[in-house]
Amino acid sequence: MTALLMVVVGLVTASPASAHHPLVSGVAVCDEETGLFDITWSIGNSERDKVMTYTTDRGFSGTVGAGAAPVTHTENDVKHGTYTMRVDASWPNGVTASKTATVKTPGYCEKPDxxxxxxxxxxxxxxxxxxxxxxxxxxxxxxxxxxxxxxxxxxxxxxxxxxxxxxxxxxxxxxxxxxLGATGYQSTNPEAPCYQPPEPETKVEPRSDRRSDCVDVERRTWEVVYEQDETTGDWVRTGIQNDSGWVHVRNLTLKEQVARGCIDVEGKQKKKKAEVSSPAAPAPASTPAPSGTASSVPTAVDAGI
Incomplete structure (x- = not known):
């Protein structure tokens, strides 16, 4: 909606003994698209039987017919303030007259947001x-x-x-x-998002073995790994880990060599490296599942080593 603001003040100056005069007024209208005012000036003729010729100090000029409607001139995009226009008019009978109109724009014309x-x-x-x-x-x-x-x-x-x-x-x-950060996985509700089956419970059973020949005593340790079947609850052997391999522990004493028949009673060696104990063991044979939590103490250790 446009706002119409108008203040018109007219001052007439005419030649003596004459009622001839220009009719001058102005109207200021706020242009909400620009936030500035448009002023429309109106110039009329007081005489119904004579044509009026005019000039203005705002650059407008022209004629107004006898008894004709006023002519208009528009100034666009003027800022808030007070504006005047002087009209100098003349008629064919030689009469001249001037009139000044003033337009004041109260308030401000603001461009809408x-x-x-x-x-x-x-x-x-x-x-x-x-x-x-x-x-x-x-x-x-x-x-x-x-x-x-x-x-x-x-x-x-x-x-x-x-x-x-x-x-x-x-x-x-x-x-x-x-x-939110990543939700992570849960293992309690298979129907809920991000379900991941829990890792099977694992038990480890330490094992050890030894072997000897006519010279060395060797020892080997390893661990047997079991996992619990989620369906049956049974413990199932899944493999071995931490296998040390055969490791030299000590040399046999002379007494042990004689006892093993590695040398005769005169002290002469009869055999060299003849294995008289357990052979080199491959991966441990399948072992029944432990009945409870595995102990950290080996289940088959030669206490004499």
Whole structure:
């Protein structure tokens, strides 16, 4: 809607003994598209039987017919203030007259704020193993936002949209942007999201063995690994680990060599490296599952080594 503001003050100066005079007025109208005023000046003729010729100090000139409607001239985009126009008129009978009109624009003509719609923030939810992402997009002209446009990781952010000068928000999506971290996996409810079967329970049973020949005593240690079957609850051997291999412990004494028949009673060696104990063991044979929690003490250790 346009606002109409008008103040007209007229001062007439005419030649003696004459009623001839120009009719002068002005109207100021606010142009809300520009925020400035348009002034329309009106010039009329007081005489019904004579044509009036005129000039003005605002650059307008022309004629007004006898008894004719006033002519108009418009000045566009003028600022708030007081404006005057002097009209100098003459008629064919030699009479001249002048009149000045004043237009004052009370108040201000302000350009209305332009409506602008902010681009609201968006939040992508997290997955089992990736964080969510919050996005504040670039804004249209006339909109400011804090935090600045960009992507944001897990956290809570107060997002505030404001209109710049000359603009007004058409809707305001300001609010709290909450970005969640990865949810992780759960092993309690198979029907719920991010379910991951629990790792099977594991038990470890230490083992050891020894062997000797006519020279060395060697020892080997390892661990047997069992996992519990989720369906049956049985313990199932799944392999071995931490196998040390055969490791030299000590040399046999002379007495042990004689006892093993490695040398005769006269002290002469009869055999060299003849194995008289357990052979080099391959991977341990299948062993029944432990009945309880495995002990850290080997189950087959030669206490004499």
């Amino acid at each position: 332009v409506k602008v719609t902010p681009a609201g923030f968006d939040v992508q939810p997290p997955t089992c193993d990736t964080d969510g992402v919050g996005t504040i997009p670039s804004q249209p002209q006339g909109v400011s936002v804090t935090p600045e446009p960009g992507t944001y990781g897990p956290g809570t952010y107060d997002v505030v949209f404001t209109a710049q000068q000359g603009f007004v928000l058409d809707g305001n999506p300001s609010g709290t942007m909450t970005v």
